[in-house]
Amino acid sequence: MxxxxxxxxxxxxxxxxxxxxxxxxxxxxxxxxxxxxxxxxxxxxxxxxxxxxxxxxxxxxxxxxxxxxxxxxxxxxxxxxxxxxxxxxxxxxxxxxxxxxxxxxxxxxxxxxxxxxxxxxxxxxxxxxxxxxxxxxxxxxxxxxxxxxxxxxxxxxxxxxxxxxxxxxxPLRSGVPERTAVAAAYRTVADLLAACGSDAPGAYENARHTVTQSLNESYDLVLAHRARHHGRSAELTRLLAQLNAITPVVEAAPAAHLSGRPLPPQVPEAVHHLAQAVETGYTGPIGLKLPDPAGEAARAVDHALRHAAEVVASPDVDGHGIDDRLGRPAALRxxxxxxxxxxxxxxxxxxxxxxxxxxxxxxxxxxxxxxxxxxxxxxxxxxxxxxxxxxxxxxxxxxxxxxxxxxxxxxxxxxxxxxxxxxxxxxxxxxxxxxxxxxxxxxxxxxxxxxxxxxxxxxxxxxxxxxxxxxxxxxxxxxxxxxxxxxxxxxxxxWHTRVGARLADAVADASRYVEAAFGPDVVPAARARMRRRLYRDLSVVRTEFQRALTEPPPTGRRAAAWWPLVVAVERIVDVTTAARVRVKHGAGPPSQREVAHIALQLRELAEGLRDTEVLYPVRTDLTGPPDSVLEPLRQEVAAARAIASPGSDRPGSP
Structure with missing residues (x-):
């Protein structure tokens, strides 16, 4: 009882x-x-x-x-x-x-x-x-x-x-913590794929947040190691390549989740298999038992997994071809x-x-x-x-x-x-x-x-x-x-939470990410770095939100009011990534006018969050071709603007 x-x-x-x-x-x-x-x-x-x-x-x-x-x-x-x-x-x-x-x-x-x-x-x-x-x-x-x-x-x-x-x-465990961290990142990705299409409330969102934290920690650990090396060791080169190889799988996950159909259990099991190979340092043939993909999202996951398996199995990786997803760090000094x-x-x-x-x-x-x-x-x-x-x-x-x-x-x-x-x-x-x-x-x-x-x-x-x-x-x-x-x-x-200012910066970055995701002249590695930074920033916003909730009223109450908008911005980034993956695997690309229009809505939202005296109304013209790949994104942007619109219980509003 x-x-x-x-x-x-x-x-x-x-x-x-x-x-x-x-x-x-x-x-x-x-x-x-x-x-x-x-x-x-x-x-x-x-x-x-x-x-x-x-x-x-x-x-x-x-x-x-x-x-x-x-x-x-x-x-x-x-x-x-x-x-x-x-x-x-x-x-x-x-x-x-x-x-x-x-x-x-x-x-x-x-x-x-x-x-x-x-x-x-x-x-x-x-x-x-x-x-x-x-x-x-x-x-x-x-x-x-x-x-x-x-x-x-x-x-x-x-x-x-x-x-x-x-x-x-x-002397006995050199490199083991770094390999363990990268393997842990692979396992969180396996959990993310297992949550795709799940009806459990918050299952996918929590798994994706865990993936972001794990990738942040892994990159920080490996890049800190690299920054103190004048050259690249073979072990370090492989770890960076393995981290980069799992990124396309993470990018394909939102498309798989938005499809509404759970992935076959063999898919997350395959990632667990790769994680074991990373942790033990195994190189050699890795037999992945993957089912035939059905649909754009499943094909994206299948393609990304097979690429990751090739990188994990390869004993030799060209260090000059590696471009990590957070950019090349400067020297420690x-x-x-x-x-x-x-x-x-x-x-x-x-x-x-x-x-x-x-x-x-x-x-x-x-x-x-x-x-x-x-x-x-x-x-x-x-x-x-x-x-x-x-x-x-x-x-x-x-x-x-x-x-x-x-x-x-x-x-x-x-x-x-x-x-x-x-x-x-x-x-x-x-x-x-x-x-x-x-x-x-x-x-x-x-x-x-x-x-x-x-x-x-x-x-x-x-x-x-x-x-x-x-x-x-x-x-x-x-x-x-x-x-x-x-x-x-x-x-x-x-007496003021820092959630709003940081969230406004993240929304502005999301606007730029929408433009980069469908821009014709954007380098894929630059797009990947932008997405990783954006997820990292949103992870910081989440942390700040959790910290603010421990404050007594009115600070904690004000922070709680930001939560629906934090979730909405995370969904905008997910849906943008999913649309990009669909275009890459056969869906029709959106027009640049449509992309620019959505990016404008996000920039206006960011400005409204920075200045609570400037209240942008909910736009009624967020429409476009009904069969457009950006239709889910338009819906998410409209929902985010509705949360922050006049008459809502948005933070900072009277």
Whole structure:
């Protein structure tokens, strides 16, 4: 019997979304690395008679464990090593101003500004900025043992220990993560083909979204690998060719779905067969048992699958003939220089940097004028919570408070019942694996796992026992309050979702894609890159939408109003691709006048989304030849314009 909440006690949707754990598998190697990397320094410190040194190294290992999220070994070097260097700079700067009053306040606030601007460059830069600020706060608020260079050396050494453990299997598993990612992309395509023509609500749309995410991750992984190579290895060349080969299958899927007839089960089974060959590195004859295709869509799928099978089976691929679907990436140093220059000149980077600096400066001023035990935890809380690229600020503040309370329950039991000394090693061996195990479940779970670890290490440094519990709770709540007040409620950006602006850009890109799909002079590879970028942008819009739904009213309610239009734009892209596939396999091409007319409707829709004061009416002249291949596209464009028209419940309308 289902449990029902009494009227008035039903939790709001935004709260349920915040508290719902995310589904994820446990990364067992990461769990094992965390147990060793965070326990070993503590044991060595105890054996050497300097447990405080061991605690500092374990803190560094904790930051390495948090950054140990990449699959590819080369990416692990970037994800762990580079942030550790920034962390070393942070702890050095913080220790230099420790005990210097307002100088420390000014220094940490300045570091917060730089950290915030760095965080907008990319994922690795975001973690680097996080560690730069975190360690500077720790250094400014906590006296470091030994000479000035020892603390950064110990903390960096702890983080690099995680990297060393992660790279131990590299000689035996080189290239395996990349092959696994490409094979996973093939399997998501198999699921997409199995969903074609399905009557299950949302089955095809969810499968296509999963394909987009998987292809994005696979291309990012392989292209990041390639960008650090002066030449192309045979393995890398084959992976790029295999990724490119599955793209025509993805392009044919919308046509198969719109036909309304499910594909024979042998079709998705064939893709699973190809995925197995990719993952094992098999080259040789691949016998695909495909039925005879019936209709334009089935012929498109059959043709694309046979081409993919040829590429997967081929032992030799010409590297000069490969053109990846996202374009040729620039060298790593070039991309870094561009990103750094963009962050320095970007208004968004300055806004976020100033937002973070304002909150940190206020926190440092508060704890400098009002006695607050363990006051550096206030700034640490702000640093963790005020990370918009990590998710909703409001959600993180809420989950931080709840996770801290849960973690303090565990910490209270440890600090009150477990004797200090070698028992700490046993406890750390149990607590450390929880960090990578619970982090994918959500920020609240991560906070609950990290809190007892941090308190155990802090007690090793200052021996305050359960006296750490109440200050930790008070400081965390103060930090959350500052973020919610200054960094959220009083910050105009917090009350506006970014879904609309990004969706308007995607609609404008969809207009250009419609023109390119049926343009006579468009290079097929350029068309494929445009489609991939468009799907990637729509995936970002979906992510932003899911993030906005966790905000309380009115922001979450406004975001929910965008959802029908997000789905409509995705369908426009699907139908355009399906029409292109039909033309390629025998359907009559549309006239350029018809294409230009539909593209105009999309451009008007994009302008209307950017400026809610400009309300374009629903066009009644979206007509054309009844047997045109673009008839489904006209219907989808008309539906999208109807959603955003006056009188509808469109976002931003009165």
């Amino acid at each position: 289902s449990r029902e909440f009494p009227i008035g006690l039903t939790p709001p949707d935004w709260l349920v979304r915040n508290l719902r754990p995310q589904r994820s598998r446990v990364n067992r190697p990461a769990v094992a690395r965390a147990a060793v990397a965070m326990t070993l320094p503590l044991a060595i410190g105890l054996a050497a008679g300097r447990p405080d040194y061991g605690a500092l190294a374990s803190m560094g290992a904790l930051s390495g464990v948090i950054g140990d999220t990449a699959d590819a070994y080369r990416m692990r070097i970037l994800n762990i090593a580079i942030p550790q260097l920034f962390g070393a700079v942070g702890i050095t700067l913080g220790a230099a101003v420790h005990g210097h009053g307002w100088l420390a306040v000014a220094a940490v606030t300045g570091v917060a500004l730089v950290s915030g601007m760095i965080s907008t460059i990319g994922a690795v830069a975001s973690v680097s900025g996080l560690l730069l600020l975190l360690n500077s706060v720790v250094g400014a608020g906590l006296p470091m043992p030994g000479p000035w260079w020892l603390a950064p050396l110990l903390m960096t050494g702890g983080g690099l220990l995680v990297l060393l453990l992660a790279l131990l299997a590299w 070039v991309r870094t220089a561009r990103a750094t220059r963009g962050a320095a000149l970007s208004a968004a980077s300055w806004r976020y940097g100033l937002r973070l600096a304002l909150c940190i400066g206020l926190a440092q001023t508060l704890v400098s004028t009002v006695p607050v035990p363990r006051s550096y935890w206030v700034a640490l809380t702000i640093t963790f919570v005020l990370k918009p690229d990590f998710g909703s600020v409001f959600s993180r503040a809420l989950l931080r408070a709840l996770g801290t309370v849960a973690g303090l329950v565990v910490a209270a039991a440890v600090l009150s019942e477990v004797p200090r000394g070698w028992w700490d090693v046993a406890v750390m061996l149990l607590l450390a694996p929880l960090v990578p195990a619970l982090t994918p479940r959500g920020y609240g779970y991560q906070t609950a796992a990290i809190t007892p670890v941090i308190l155990l290490l802090s007690d090793t440094l200052n021996h305050q026992g359960t006296g750490l519990l109440l200050p930790r709770l008070v400081d965390s709540l103060i930090g959350c309050a500052i973020v919610l007040t200054v960094g959220y409620l009083l910050w105009p950006e917090s």
